[in-house]
Every structure is written in structure tokens, then in C-alpha cells.
Amino acid sequence: MSDPICNSSDFEICRARHPARLILPTLLCCLLPLLLEAAESPNALSKLQDVRRIVFLGDSITYAGQYVEFIEAYYAGRFPEQRLEFLNLGLPSETVSGLSEEGHAGGQFPRPDLHERLGRVLEKTKPDLVIACYGMNDGIYLPFSEERFRKYQDGIKRLRERVTAAGAKIIHVTPPTFDEVKGGHPGYSNALDRYSDWLLAQRVAGWDVVDLHGPMNRYFAEHRQRDPNFFLAGDGVHCNETGHWIIAKQILLYFGAKDLANIDDPQAMLAIHLNGPQLLKLIQQWQRMMKDAWLTEVGHQRPGMNKGLPLAEATTKAAEIETQIRQLAVPFHGKQSQWEGFERCDFEVNGRPAIVVVPKQALPGKPWAWRGEFFGAFANADVALLGKGFHLAYLGVPNLFGSPEAVAQWNGFYQELTTRYDLAKKVALIGLSRGGLYCYNWAAANPDKVACIYADAAVCDFKSWPGGRLKNLGKGNGNTAEWQNLLKAYKFQSDAEAIAYDKNPIDNLKPLADARVPLLHVYGDADNDVPWDENTGVLAERYRKLGGSITLIPKSGVGHHPHGLQDPTPIVEFILQHGIAKP
Numbered sequence: 001m002s003d004p005i006c007n008s009s010d011f012e013i014c015r016a017r018h019p020a021r022l023i024l025p026t027l028l029c030c031l032l033p034l035l036l037e038a039a040e041s042p043n044a045l046s047k048l049q050d051v052r053r054i055v056f057l058g059d060s061i062t063y064a065g066q067y068v069e070f071i072e073a074y075y076a077g078r079f080p081e082q083r084l085e086f087l088n089l090g091l092p093s094e095t096v097s098g099l100s101e102e103g104h105a106g107g108q109f110p111r112p113d114l115h116e117r118l119g120r121v122l123e124k125t126k127p128d129l130v131i132a133c134y135g136m137n138d139g140i141y142l143p144f145s146e147e148r149f150r151k152y153q154d155g156i157k158r159l160r161e162r163v164t165a166a167g168a169k170i171i172h173v174t175p176p177t178f179d180e181v182k183g184g185h186p187g188y189s190n191a192l193d194r195y196s197d198w199l200l201a202q203r204v205a206g207w208d209v210v211d212l213h214g215p216m217n218r219y220f221a222e223h224r225q226r227d228p229n230f231f232l233a234g235d236g237v238h239c240n241e242t243g244h245w246i247i248a249k250q251i252l253l254y255f256g257a258k259d260l261a262n263i264d265d266p267q268a269m270l271a272i273h274l275n276g277p278q279l280l281k282l283i284q285q286w287q288r289m290m291k292d293a294w295l296t297e298v299g300h301q302r303p304g305m306n307k308g309l310p311l312a313e314a315t316t317k318a319a320e321i322e323t324q325i326r327q328l329a330v331p332f333h334g335k336q337s338q339w340e341g342f343e344r345c346d347f348e349v350n351g352r353p354a355i356v357v358v359p360k361q362a363l364p365g366k367p368w369a370w371r372g373e374f375f376g377a378f379a380n381a382d383v384a385l386l387g388k389g390f391h392l393a394y395l396g397v398p399n400l401f402g403s404p405e406a407v408a409q410w411n412g413f414y415q416e417l418t419t420r421y422d423l424a425k426k427v428a429l430i431g432l433s434r435g436g437l438y439c440y441n442w443a444a445a446n447p448d449k450v451a452c453i454y455a456d457a458a459v460c461d462f463k464s465w466p467g468g469r470l471k472n473l474g475k476g477n478g479n480t481a482e483w484q485n486l487l488k489a490y491k492f493q494s495d496a497e498a499i500a501y502d503k504n505p506i507d508n509l510k511p512l513a514d515a516r517v518p519l520l521h522v523y524g525d526a527d528n529d530v531p532w533d534e535n536t537g538v539l540a541e542r543y544r545k546l547g548g549s550i551t552l553i554p555k556s557g558v559g560h561h562p563h564g565l566q567d568p569t570p571i572v573e574f575i576l577q578h579g580i581a582k583p
Contacts, residue, residue, distance in 0.1 A: 062090025135175025143187035183236015363389030372435025402437030428579035440505030524558030
């Protein structure tokens, strides 16, 4: 037999398994699978970009289905805009090798052979992707033999050929761990090691192979060493919840779900989404009904299986559950409504009203634009960005004028959207009028979190507005009531204290210039409320002196209103250029 590629990333484990190897070949043995995996580690969406239906094939471990349910729960919570159909057609006792031990199931029936039903599975389900996990039953629980190994290899190759001929892609999963202490059958664990090594070696030929066997072996060995009574399968074969989570995690990591790297149990995975536990319960209902319906529809030679509902009836019931899943899986909780043809979610963060509008198809990385104030006003650029795949967000903190309290409230909102809901770590800020105070003051405190700023007739110095002529601080109209509100928001004890304040946007640009945050300002040159030269003009001059980049779009003869541009294309293109994280 040719020397297989080791599926372990641990040098000592590899050398122990293959003691005759020289050190350099051993290192290559360990590193090659990792290098191959690193070279093809796409993000979680691109790997499934053209996939709408995934069919899982395997034995009783797959039929039990917990790992399939965990995978679907992750995707339903993480990518609700890309709802995939996960069909579990695992069949207990099944092999891909066509082998069956004498007296299997007490002599009641031989092990079913996948190839007896595979044509019907592919014809009826028409999958885009097949994920196949075989091997546990294929050596029929006997010590390794070349003859049985060839049967397994031939069966896997036939499976691959038939799936490919049907126009689908296939991902192979190495077999789970067999526990000889719990399951008996001395030497069988080694047989599965060999099966796994051979599958991993096919990566060199371009096969997609998820290494489950290696990570599960290591997890099992580490925990068994600490606790001699530890097990992943009470009978040595059938995984418990932890075992199913290991399977799900390895498949999800292969798809690029990097956020799961340090998550060791399914409950922590479910906590990523606000409605994670409820989502899993609905997905379990859907899965457990549909897998029996599909197995009955396709047909098989395994006695003792549940008789599923007729597929048409099951599909109707599944659609009702699907609606509930969709309602829970929307990326934001709270009251659901429509805004400009998009799904709007109203909720609270730290007692403050929040709005998030969800695009019909989010861009990879979930970029977003954050309105500083006046949600829905002069919103043609906002609507265009939603159409391009941006989320739109707003936090209601009126009458705070970008004060330290407003910045603190914004910090909480940012944390909520980027951790619980996984929006992009850098945001495009939109500051209309006094919204400029919010955007610039938060940005100066968090320059590493800002992709770009679009400001429109923006207040960049509160001495200009609401101060202005009323306080002899500028040439604008000013506003006495708003000046009093501003003093209260900033906790100033007097006008003099406010006038001496040195953290207005025009005073605090260095953090943004150092972070190279690009700016776009649209303004009317006849604005008597927020005079452009006292605000945008001063800011632009100072920002450029600091080495910052700012684009100005003046509107001749236009006052404070209307905001924006009749054709928002320059604004949208600016945010698209700078507001999307570069790969």
C-alpha cells in the first residue's frame, strides 16, 4: 500500500503513527493537508454561492441528524438572506463498500448498499451539493484488510462519479472515531485511521475532503486521558451531542465559518443568534419530518424504518415551519415592518429606540451605513445603498448633539450590531445637519471602526449652530432653544464653558486623518442655518492640512434644505468604494 498522508497536524502524533518515516517526510505529511486547506479557505458564503439544495448521505450517524441540524441552525441564524435546503438522506446500517458482516442485525437483514438507492436519490432530490460521510460501517468492524479497503475505495469512487455525472458537487467527510473500549472490535480504530488517511490523500487530486477523523480523534484522546470514563459514543459508534457538534463544526469550518474556531459546544454556537435555541427546535421539527418523507419517497432496502408522510403532504407542512424559521432567522429582533420595500426592524438597545433596515441580498461581510440623525429624511442614497446590499441602521438619541453621552450610547449600539448580528467591523457614517456632530464625535473616539463619512449640510462646530448670531459666535441664524438643549446635553454650566470646548469636529480631526478615513461633504453655498464656510469649509481645510482625503460637492444657490443630491449616484459610489471591507 502507498504511504498515506497523515491527517494530523501534530508532529508527534504523526511520527508515532508512522515511525519509519524520516523527519522531513513526516513534517510534509503533517503540513500538506493544512497547506491545501489554507489555500482553499473561502468565506462562508462563497463556498455555497451557487448552492440551494444540499443532500447529506451517510449511515445511522447521519440519519440521527444532529450534526445536520446544527449546521442548518448556524446558517439560518448567520445567513438568513441565503436560506439553503438541507436534506438528510442518511440510512442506518448503510455502507458505500457493499459489504455486510455475517449475521448482521441478528441475521435479520444484510447491510444496505448505498449504490442500490443512489440513482433514485440523485434523480429525485436533484442536489447542488452532496456531503457524504462513510467508513464507520464499511470495514464491517473487522481488523484492517486490503480486500475490504479496496471495496471501500471503489465504493467512494463510484459515489463520486455518479454524483458528478448528475451535475452536483460532492464533499467527502472522513469517518468518525470508533471507541474500542466502548464498542469492542479490537483493531477497528486503526482500520478507520487508514480509511481516513486515504480520503485525505485525495485532496491532492482536487477532491473536497473535510477532515473529521483527525480532530475527533484528538478531542477524544485528550478527554479520555483526563477522564478514563469519557466517551463520545456510548456504544463506540453512535455519537452523542458532543460528537455531532464536532462533525458539524468541522464541516462549517471547512466552509469558512471562522467564528466557530473557539466554540466548543452547540449551545455557544446557538448563542450567536438571539433566537438560536428556538431556531434549532423548529429546524429539528423540519428535519425529522422531511428525512423520513424523503427516505420513503426514494425507497431503500433497510427494514424497520419509520414510514414518512407522503412527500407532497410533508412539503406543505414543512412550508409552514419554514415560515416560522424565516421569522425567527431575520437578523434583528423587534417589530417587523416594511420601509421603502425593505424589511425594517424596530427594537431597543439600552433603552434607546433602534432601527435596522435589511437588504434583500446582503453583500459579503455585511457592510452597513449608519444614519446620525433624521432617519428617513432625504433618503434616496439610503435606499440605493440598501439595493446594493448594505444594511441601514439608526439609533434614536435626540437632543444629545453628539455629546459624550451620545457617543457612549453609540458605542453600545455598535457593539450590538457587530457582535450579536455580525455586521461589518467598519461602518459608513451618514451625518445630515446636526447628525454631523454625532458622526464626527463618535468617529473621532473610534477611528478604527469607521470606513468613511458622508456629511450633508453638516454641523461641524456647535458654535456656528445652534450658536450663530444669537450668541455672536457665527453668521448663521442660530437657535436659542437648541442652544439650551446643547448646554444640557454636554452638561455645560455656562455659555463660556461651551464656547471654550475644544472637541468639536473641526477641532478633533487628527484621529480620523491618522486612520485615513475618507470624507465626502455635500453642502449648499447659500445655507444660512449651518453656514458651509464655518463648518464644512473649516473642516476641509484642516483635514487636508493633516493629510486627510475629503471630497466636496457644493450646491450653488441652495440653502440648508434640501439635503442630498437629486441623483445620489456620487454619494452611493463613494460609500460603495470605501464602505466595503477589502478582502
